[in-house]
């Protein structure tokens with residue numbers, strides 16, 4: 001039995017008598033799709049507007065999305081049930097206007113929904129471009145009357161990777177239609193199977209390589225994304241020093257190719273996975289987005305160049321708004337324990353290595369340098385939980401949808417923590433001992449790196465809400481449940497046909 005309750009966009013309580021009444025009505029009707037038309041009629045007396053966006057959440061307290069608001073003007077509104085979750089299906093005149101401007105005709109609804117709500121399905125195939133016509137409001141406007149943002153068709157390049165897979169879950173949970181472009185060179189298709197299991201919805205998967213336009217041009221043409229989130233790329237600093245041409249081809253030329261495809265497909269939003277490595281290793285901390293860009297290695301330069309490529313393309317194609325997200329140190333895993341970082345070979349980064357010391361794979365953690373000008377002499381970094389980072393992409397989509405030009409945001413927590421502090425947190429949270437071995441500094445490392453995050457805070461409601469203990473807890477759960485990463489899952493072979 002599914003129970004549905006209605007809360008405001010912050011997941012808190014409803015405010016306003018009318019919304020309490022609406023909540024009661026929604027709850028009364030939630031188990032009975034056939035009553036949905038009554039619900040519309042009740043909620044939509046002529047000229048009324050919903051001043052507080054409403055969110056559906058299930059028994060497990062997960063937001064089932066999408067958020068409803070601005071009921072005024074809706075021509076169709078129904079509550080659909082699929083096995084264990086509620087879905088809201090909305091259509092309005094804006095959708096039809098968009099269709100007239102050439103959006104694709106594809107109907108991506110699933111059969112179960114159609115059977116369960118014949119009327120809605122009929123409407124969606126006759127009049128609408130997609131079935132997930134949910135409307136939601138930017139959370140920072142939640143307490144006021146607000147404009148709407150439709151769920152979108154989003155292509156995610158590199159969606160099978162660490163940050164990409166977590167972002168796909170959040171996109172699906174928010175009601176977006178998602179298609180992944182990935183070459184699975186550094187990732188496993190199994191991660192996408194798990195993404196779909198967690199979100200309870202399907203996504204499209206296309207094997208292609210961002211270096212080879214021919215491998216994905218048709219995919220963009222057919223899928224016609226409204227938004228593109230571009231993760232696909234290489235990310236090892238050491239590897240980039242040894243093979244710079246590979247980094248520039250993949251990260252720079254690949255970005256040119258994806259941006260061109262996005263323009264050609266008529267996308268209006270583009271979010272790029274950049275990195276704090278674009279700043280100088282000597283930058284003053286906290287570093288803000290206006291700081292000098294002087295990367296210390298080819299990987300950082302490839303991100304720096306890709307940012308410039310996108311900025312110039314945006315200037316020439318003003319209909320395509322962009323966000324450049326400069327990640328600090330993403331760590332942690334999905335709280336389900338089913339998604340996480342799955343590095344090839346010996347992990348180069350602190351947290352995945354530490355997790356393998358904890359499970360006995362390696363005898364000790366090498367602490368690279370204890371003579372830095374930091375409180376305990378070890379390197380200080382701004383670690384951000386990967387689910388918070390995924391949410392930053394959704395915040396960026398909202399923000400670029402509401403503006404034009406290029407947004408550049410640091411994505412971190414705005415505070416630093418040292419290697420030894422992280423070891424202490426890991427031992428405390430997991431109860432495992434982490435033997436350490438103090439060794440020389442690692443070439444190219446800086447003493448301290450943490451973000452100034454006022455820009456993202458000013459332009460969006462996003463906040464990093466998960467602390468270090470949660471990062472460690474989720475990482476350890478992932479490591480414990482998946483000691484071989486995704487290796488025991490579906491292999492790449494399964495996707496070659």
Ligand SMILES: O=c1ccn([C@@H]2O[C@H](COP(=O)(O)OP(=O)(O)O[C@H]3O[C@H](CO)[C@H](O)[C@H](O)[C@H]3O)[C@@H](O)[C@H]2O)c(=O)[nH]1
Pocket residue numbers: 235236237275276277327328329348349350351353365366367368369378379380381419442445449
């Ligand atoms: O085995 C290890 C691994 C790391 N460290 C230390 O732990 C800190 C974090 O190191 P990571 O390798 O985890 O992360 P980095 O800050 O070096 O680099 C990460 O963040 C960068 C942005 O700041 C880039 O995005 C880069 O790709 C990404 O790996 C550093 O002080 C490093 O010296 C150790 O002591 N032992």
